[in-house]
Amino acid sequence: MKRRWPFTLFRHGVLVGWTAVTLFPVYWMLNTSFKRSEEWVTWPPHWVPQRPTLENYVRVLTPGSTVFELGRQTLKVLKPLGDSLFTATASSLIALALGSALAYSWARFGTGGPSYPYSVLTIRMLPPIVIAVPFVVYYATLHLLDTYTGLILVYVATSLPYVIWMMLAFIEDVPRELESAARVMGASRLRVLSAVVLPLTASGLVVTFLFVFILNWSELLLALTLTNTQVSTIPITLNKFQSVNEGRDYGPQAAIGTIATLPVVVLGFVIQKHLVKGFSFGLLRK
Amino acid sequence: MPPARRSILAWLERESVFKWLPFVPVQALVVFLLLPTALLVYLSLVSWRITRGVWWRAPFVGVDNFVLAVHDDRFVWAVIRTFGFAAAAVGLELGLGFGLALLCRERFRGRRFYTTIFLLPMMIVPAVVGYDLSMLLIDQGPLNQVLTVLAGRSITVRWISDYNMAKAAIVGADVWQWTSLMFLIFLSGFAGLPPDPIRAARTMGASRWQIFRHVELPLLKPVLAIALVLRSMEALKIFDYPLLLTEGGPGTSTETIAVYLWRVGWDFTRVSHAAAMSLILMLVVVLYTVIAIHVLRRERGRLAGEVTR
Numbered sequence: 020m021k022r023r024w025p026f027t028l029f030r031h032g033v034l035v036g037w038t039a040v041t042l043f044p045v046y047w048m049l050n051t052s053f054k055r056s057e058e059w060v061t062w063p064p065h066w067v068p069q070r071p072t073l074e075n076y077v078r079v080l081t082p083g084s085t086v087f088e089l090g091r092q093t094l095k096v097l098k099p100l101g102d103s104l105f106t107a108t109a110s111s112l113i114a115l116a117l118g119s120a121l122a123y124s125w126a127r128f129g130t131g132g133p134s135y136p137y138s139v140l141t142i143r144m145l146p147p148i149v150i151a152v153p154f155v156v157y158y159a160t161l162h163l164l165d166t167y168t169g170l171i172l173v174y175v176a177t178s179l180p181y182v183i184w185m186m187l188a189f190i191e192d193v194p195r196e197l198e199s200a201a202r203v204m205g206a207s208r209l210r211v212l213s214a215v216v217l218p219l220t221a222s223g224l225v226v227t228f229l230f231v232f233i234l235n236w237s238e239l240l241l242a243l244t245l246t247n248t249q250v251s252t253i254p255i256t257l258n259k260f261q262s263v264n265e266g267r268d269y270g271p272q273a274a275i276g277t278i279a280t281l282p283v284v285v286l287g288f289v290i291q292k293h294l295v296k297g298f299s300f301g302l303l304r305k
Numbered sequence: 306m307p308p309a310r311r312s313i314l315a316w317l318e319r320e321s322v323f324k325w326l327p328f329v330p331v332q333a334l335v336v337f338l339l340l341p342t343a344l345l346v347y348l349s350l351v352s353w354r355i356t357r358g359v360w361w362r363a364p365f366v367g368v369d370n371f372v373l374a375v376h377d378d379r380f381v382w383a384v385i386r387t388f389g390f391a392a393a394a395v396g397l398e399l400g401l402g403f404g405l406a407l408l409c410r411e412r413f414r415g416r417r418f419y420t421t422i423f424l425l426p427m428m429i430v431p432a433v434v435g436y437d438l439s440m441l442l443i444d445q446g447p448l449n450q451v452l453t454v455l456a457g458r459s460i461t462v463r464w465i466s467d468y469n470m471a472k473a474a475i476v477g478a479d480v481w482q483w484t485s486l487m488f489l490i491f492l493s494g495f496a497g498l499p500p501d502p503i504r505a506a507r508t509m510g511a512s513r514w515q516i517f518r519h520v521e522l523p524l525l526k527p528v529l530a531i532a533l534v535l536r537s538m539e540a541l542k543i544f545d546y547p548l549l550l551t552e553g554g555p556g557t558s559t560e561t562i563a564v565y566l567w568r569v570g571w572d573f574t575r576v577s578h579a580a581a582m583s584l585i586l587m588l589v590v591v592l593y594t595v596i597a598i599h600v601l602r603r604e605r606g607r608l609a610g611e612v613t614r
Contacts, residue, residue, distance in 0.1 A: 120327035153344040237430035254432035276433040
């Protein structure tokens with residue numbers, strides 16, 4: 020295997036290069052979040068905070084509403100954090116339940132005809148800005164503007180296509196013989212679902228949940244359109260922060276970015292093993 | 306078991322009930338989404354601003370809004386620009402993602418480490434990415450510092466304020482974040498390749514390159530197709546990066562359709578104009594969707610055929 024070392028060198032060279040590209044922005048955000056204001060913009064930029072501090076985190080995480088400090092507006096993130104967590108979790112769970120039930124029904128009975136999953140995909144293809152304009156008018160009429168219900172309904176609809184397509188791959192992997200065997204032995208349809216299908220697709224459910232959770236957790240445009248003061252999510256807060264301070268309040272903003280990133284990344288690493296399987300979209304079978 | 310519960314369970318046990326039940330809430334949601342689409346058509350045919358009374362009493366103006374939209378250079382350019390961004394970004398992401406997956410497909414020391422890192426960007430909120438990059442790309446920022454060190458002379462690229470560099474920054478943000486998803490999809494594509502045809506080709510004395518070119522690549526075509534469709538439909542919605550990184554500027558050089566429509570609708574409060582442009586955009590997207598879905602169905606059907614053969 021001696022002749023393979025140039026290839027090994029090439030492989031590691033490329034991969035290390037991309038690792039650096041990937042980690043650089045992430046590292047810079049972490050780095051800035053621990054810097055005091057005098058270190059935010061310097062030349063040459065500081066790669067390690069000289070006097071590390073937690074004050075950025077403290078500032079954005081203290082309870083209360085937006086205040087002016089030293090001519091700067093500091094936005095508090097506890098409320099948006101809670102709102103984001105609630106809307107993203109609720110909408111992802113509802114979409115997961117509805118979508119996987121539908122995917123199962125389609126995979127086993129062909130309900131809705133052979134093109135049904137494709138027609139659901141059109142929901143996802145529609146750019147949200149297209150429906151944003153009428154949605155405001157529509158929601159204002161229904162009194163759903165600036166409510167949790169309104170935002171969750173939209174997120175359920177936009178995550179359904181992904182749930183259906185990802186779950187199809189996992190459901191098609193469940194051997195039908197197992198299900199028919201359980202049926203022959205007298206199990207009800209619900210029992211087959213809970214005792215055979217659910218355990219075999221558990222990893223799929225987790226991956227799919229995580230993926231749509233990320234989508235809903237980070238959605239900006241619709242949240243910006245459909246909410247105002249009652250409901251506010253993390254991406255909206257970042258956007259407000261950016262426009263109010265012309266993007267110069269680096270420290271607290273980096274702290275918010277880190278806080279918004281951490282839970283998803285931790286979740287992602289926990290289920291990394293299943294991620295690869297989750298993205299075959301029913302196009303690959305062993 | 307109480308009789309009420311038993312009768313509900315018996316009702317659920319009927320095949321027609323069991324298989325159609327999940328469709329009820331989903332179809333209800335689809336209808337719920339179709340109503341605003343009807344409203345969109347109405348709004349595009351009247352003249353209404355948020356600041357001007359109630360929408361159901363707005364005067365009817367026919368196709369005026371559409372004529373205005375087609376003659377609006379800023380709109381036409383935003384459409385062209387968005388497709389340009391999407392084409393550049395998706396092309397780069399497909400290439401990079403495929404290349405990286407190719408290098409990571411087999412076991413080697415460090416593979417787990419690399420894959421873990423490479424999957425990181427897709428888990429970060431796009432708004433955070435946009436903001437984070439705006440911090441890296443300032444004139445006195447770390448990226449210019451890295452370039453200066455690498456080049457050995459002072460380099461100051463005006464990433465945000467230069468017309469072309471701002472465009473590159475938007476594409477760069479998209480590529481940085483979504484190459485990870487392409488990598489993941491291709492990685493699962495390689496993992497799912499059937500071993501038999503490859504083994505057969507090897508026994509017949511095919512070289513590594515021949516196996517890749519004539520056996521694996523055709524088998525991966527459906528994966529390439531779905532990656533292309535998925536990514537391009539998301540890339541055409543690009544909104545977060547221009548809004549947080551460049552605010553559409555300098556001038557309107559990074560203004561995408563979503564950003565422009567957002568401004569027309571809310572900053573300029575010309576709701577009816579925005580509605581007309583939205584409808585035009587919707588027609589373009591529907592056309593694209595029909596083609597994309599046709600491609601997807603063909604590839605999926607072809608794959609099913611190969612499995613049964």
